[in-house]
Amino acid sequence: MKKINKKKVVSKSSVSKMGPHPINQDALRRLKSIAGQVSGIQRMVEEEKYCIDIFTQVVAAKAALNKVGTQILKRHIKSCVSKAVQVGGKEQEEIIEELIHIISKKQI
Numbered sequence: 001m002k003k004i005n006k007k008k009v010v011s012k013s014s015v016s017k018m019g020p021h022p023i024n025q026d027a028l029r030r031l032k033s034i035a036g037q038v039s040g041i042q043r044m045v046e047e048e049k050y051c052i053d054i055f056t057q058v059v060a061a062k063a064a065l066n067k068v069g070t071q072i073l074k075r076h077i078k079s080c081v082s083k084a085v086q087v088g089g090k091e092q093e094e095i096i097e098e099l100i101h102i103i104s105k106k107q108i
Contacts (some may be wrong), residue, residue, distance in 0.1 A: 023075045030068050035059040073102070 041057045084095035
């Protein structure tokens with residue numbers, strides 16, 4: 001399957017005026033928090049904390065990461081996928097196949 005060109009052509013001046021997309025800002029904030037969680041889990045393992053306490057933190061970090069992934073996927077569907085569907089044709093087919101492929105990989 002051919003990859004769709006996902007790069008958006010945006011001049012530097014328009015990026016500075018628009019700033020980062022609000023979903024990306026939130027995703028970055030969440031990812032920084034998750035990185036802190038993972039560092040905490042690493043310390044817990046190094047300090048040989050109680051296994052169930054470690055496992056509980058692993059589950060929480062995975063849930064947080066899943067939420068970020070869902071948030072990014074939702075943005076993709078609302079913007080990229082909906083635009084491709086409006087355009088139709090080969091672009092529509094390719095982006096729908098890409099979406100099906102990524103969703104089939106997602107594990108809950």
